[in-house]
Amino acid sequence: MPELPGPLSFDDPEALARLKKRHAAERRFKFYGRLAISFALLFLGLLVVSIGSQAVAAFSHNKVVFHLPLEADLVAPNGPGDPAAVAENISGFYQLVREDLLATFPEAGETAARTRELNGLVTRLAVIPMARETSEHLDRLGETYRYRAPLSDDLDLYLKGKVAPEIDLRLDEITRVVRVRVGEGVEAVERLRLESASDFSVLREAMQRADTAMAEAGPDAGYSILLQHGANLVRLVPGETGETGETLFFEPLTGIPANLAGARPTARLILLPESARNVTDRQVAWTLALAEQGRIRSGLNWSLLTNADSTYPEIAGVLAAIVGSLFTMLVTSMIAIPIGVFAALYLEEYAPKNRVTDFIEVNINNLAAVPSIVFGLLGAAVFLNLLALPRSAPLVGGLVLGLLTLPTVIIASRAALRAVPPSIRSAALGLGASKTQTVFHHVLPLAAPGIMTGAIIGMARALGETAPLLLIGMVAFVAEVPSGPTDEATALPVLIYKWSTGAERAWEPNTAAAILVLLTFMVVMNAIAVFLRRRFERRW
Amino acid sequence: MADTTTSTVALEETKAIDTKVDCRNINVFYGAKQAIFDVSMAIPSRSVTAFIGPSGCGKSTFLRCINRMNDTIESARVEGEVIIDGEDVNSAAVDPVLLRSRVGMVFQKPNPFPKTIYDNIAYGPRIHGLARSRDDLDEIVQNSLMRAGLWEEVKERLAEPGTGLSGGQQQRLCIARAIAVSPEVILMDEPCSALDPIATAKIEELIDELRERFCIVIVTHSMQQAARVSQRTAFFHLGKLVEVGDTEHIFTNPTDNRTQDYITGRFG
Incomplete structure (x- = not known):
């Protein structure tokens, strides 16, 4: 019989070496763990920061202040007895806005194209709230209405510095403003020649630097230079440098160019050619002039939360999508929670353990892994085609998401039921409680926090689902807040998808803001789940 | 051969005592495995019967x-008759719900419901409709707790979980809960195995008091406990009833060698 090894001594070198190795392995493992968590936190932080920083631009919006006389014949074509016509009279209200803008900038009246350019400052649909409010207070006809219209999205972005990099320079005093004619015959145009004490040395220097930078950037690169003094703006005419090649010619944009004389204007170098932006130099000039007149106010963009979707980013909001999502979740919860919980109860407490129930269990687990788009196809085939339910409705979306969530709820509920100790069941049965009394008096209340947690997490997942909703037509453009589960509606994630594909730059911050709204909902739902678990969790 | 003898002994004794539960030819199977082999035994009313035997001998199953x-174990199958007041509890006429009341x-293991002390006791009377009014229920709760010797300790905190x-208090609460539905028989499956000696002593004292009114059957691993609390003892071995008789008789002068070996600690 072999001898058993003797006890290890505390200074046995072999044992110490082994111990060292073990400790090293432990340290290594801890290090890997921390590394993994750091990575996860880093990416989470990146996500939040990138979305947050993009969304910031959408939180505030610049608005143009108007004082509009509510002319009765223009605003209320059918007379004051027809408020509905007033509310729908968008073109009448928009005409008030256009007339006001044209009165402020009469130079835009020169050509129709220029007037359209000016009208681009405020979109037509921006007057809807004014029309609605006026229709509710028809006694105010004839009074002056103070209205803050959201500035067109691109100009708003310009004011936020998101359109192009810009260099602002304070120039030397302009000594003279001379009107000159440049060109020959019919092609001759009126230009301004400005004289400066230092002959624009600062500006020329900046232009040289910009030219070098643009030359590297490519043939399409370019820039505009605007000179601003108060509400008076002129633009450097590119390519015209006079006979000597040294003179800088300017063209008036807005205000009175002569006012530049004796002033030290600001030169704005917008480092993106006009053709590459959605805002023209003139529109920028008008906007800057409005700002100079104190008619542009930046404020919190509540309309992002209170408006429905729109084709114009500045008046688009997530309200319709939130309501659509809520209706969808309502239907989903009404399908998934009762069916899921009762299915789990039956399977866990009543069903005999045999091949049939094994088969069902395996398939529930499989169902939980089915890609959501498959559920969307199923929904389209069954609910839309076979049952002829309304397309794009939260009812159908909720049914599809309910089916999608069902396996999750069943699995979570079964786990919660299984976690109830059998001794509680024995106690109730031993007292003469029937099976059903045992389940409903004791097991279900004890499993309820777990079931609710599972259900809420399942719902949170459903809230973020996009693919199945696309397939059942919930991607439709919905400009009205839905009033019931059978109305046309869209959901938050679908709205995000739609906004993210929008062409205009302003959709980008809007999308990020909508993502934040969705994330807020998710966080709230998960917080409720955690709260329920903490609050109602019982120990035994 | 020994089995036949013990069965005969049991049957003979049945006549002598005031039988509350009469078990006849009980066989229990877990799937294909037989756990109890043809056990017959009479359990007297108003006394304590102890089931002893090594682990896995089937005493809990028999209980x-x-x-x-x-019935709650899916694979279990019971054959034979358990007669209480002339009625076979396994017959279709007897509903397990009523039987268990x-x-x-x-x-x-003490298994109080995660509810208040009051609701723990009141649950049984409520589901069986034993109390007509709130006052009735209060009385039942108080009486049950008093009989379980717990009233003085908990009367101020009935609303606490x-x-x-x-x-030990939890186990007495469970006993009070069982008493509250006015049963005739109380089955105790190793009620003290999770308790310390002091709590155990209290439960044993309680059992002794309860036998004035109830027929008590207790499964225990402790032979001292069996000797202390029971009037009759049944020794099980490998699913068979080896011997049943007065406790004194079993512990001092067992008929079967296996009983002798077990109680003297030679196996088990």
């Missing part, structure tokens, strides 16, 4: 035949 708790049970009591 659970009396209130049909084996007459045959209460106390489990190995039963799970907040100590282990």
